[in-house]
Amino acid sequence: MTPWVHSASIDRGLFKAMLSERGILAMIIASQAVAFIYTLSSGKDFWLSLGLVSLFTHANAFITLALIAFVVKYFKQLSFKTELGIVLVFFQSVCIFTSLIVQYTTFSPVEPIDWQFVFNNNAICGFVVILLLHFMAIYIDNLNTIAHAANAELEALQARIRPHFLHNALNTLAELCHENPNAAEEAALTMAKLMQVAFASGKKHSLSQEISLTKGYLTIEKYRFEHRLNVEWTVQNVDLDVRVPALILQPLVENAVVHGIEPARLGGSIKIKVNCREDKLLFTVDNPFNPESKSRSGQGIALENIRRRLVIYYGEQAALKTSQKSGRFFINVVLPLGALNEISGSRR
Template structure:
């Protein structure tokens, strides 16, 4: 996967992405709102004029977004300027055709189709300029470096604790110590993986299990784990290191401060067109480690924004006795 395929970094936007659609809708309606303000002789008439303009603009906008979504693959295969030109032609052509149709139905009320086409192409050009400038702010090299920094977040205390646990096993149980070192090596190899490469859900689950096994070495019976994985394909591609940081938080903030320990619950399900990952842990009361938890969650939110724009989200449910974090990812389009 190229870094240029992330929604935030591509100069010609992914018209199927919810964040792109929302920005286009807001941008065009903001232009219509400004146009309505310029057209009315007094401010009291502004809302009604905007409603009149919206009745004209919205059908054109929705049809354009639908066609651009269908043709996104073709547009991305074209050279950038050719793709942008095609978007302008589509916007102008649709505006001309719709105004021509309205002029045939209501000859007294319709305006010039050429004027409508020019206005539609101007609005499309402004939006394309915005997306071009926005992609420039996400330079590929800087974005890849940022993702690498965000991915490499296995805490030093985990490394030291794991090494101490392995040292305690070397003489008594050398084979288990060797297996633990191999698991630790896999975790750090995953942290150094190319950040623009997606991994399979199965790989993420296996890495998470290796992490939990390492934590079990030092926490013993205080740590128990409850896996609930729905019947779905483990070949689904997701960003790397989605599970491990959340499990690390669950152990560090939920299990370690509790003398009796507790159970970490992991549920992976599909809801409509979304993959849902929920990780819960017990809460024993206020803890001084909450700042680290907020930093980790902000880290994951930023990575989700770089990978999916607004199509993914992170939800938190903090109760009196339990804490749960949910990641909701869009179901991969190739699997829809």
């Protein structure tokens, strides 16, 4: 089975792959290899011939890539077969055009036009392009396999953290039912709205939605801890419409409540800071910390979950760091703006 003909998973992925860094590098290498082989077989002055042929092959490659970039800009919804046909037509058309143009240059004017030269160039171009597309399609298939695996892992991580969130909220309601039935009723209504947002948000949503989700969670916990829980919010210099992974801030705050506030007899304050600096979105959550106090099991599970999701979404560009100082526990998350990977498997 030929991957670039039959694979449905690479549908509409050819243009994006060709315009990527690796795709452009592959074009340069393939163009230079053709120039080198053609020069060796010609038997002419090697270096002069290599320079001219390299100029010819690279011109073909980059003019074609420029045309592909133009199509990508104005036509978003194209099937893989359509993209494949466009690539072949563009390469062949550009090769014919440049083969005709070079015959009118001062280096080698030809009169009349040498159509055999045009045909030979087009045949070589067609063969090399088909070979290049074949290996490009294999590369795209591998990328899609990795993306599907990452998507499956994200589903598992998301499925793990949401029940954890629900479990803690239900524990809060259970305690309130005995201590303050009226507050339990209000908390249940708040939790119903919160669950609707948390479970319908998907893998990504806006920063404003994440902040709203976190504040809703804190509202529920406030019913239980009352004066023992104090929260200080600082949100400045940020675009609230920026896209972030869902449940990225709320678990950090939940971690602060469960392991910082709950074990402390007098409670304490949680400080949440959200700001933007040098094209990076920064989350900082700090809470009281006593290494000798006992809290619910699960210390570090949420943090490791978030670390793994950050790697999937941002690679090595994002970071989650923890530290302890003066009886407080700090969590710092750095997210690069505009670098959120599309892992969901959706088409362009």
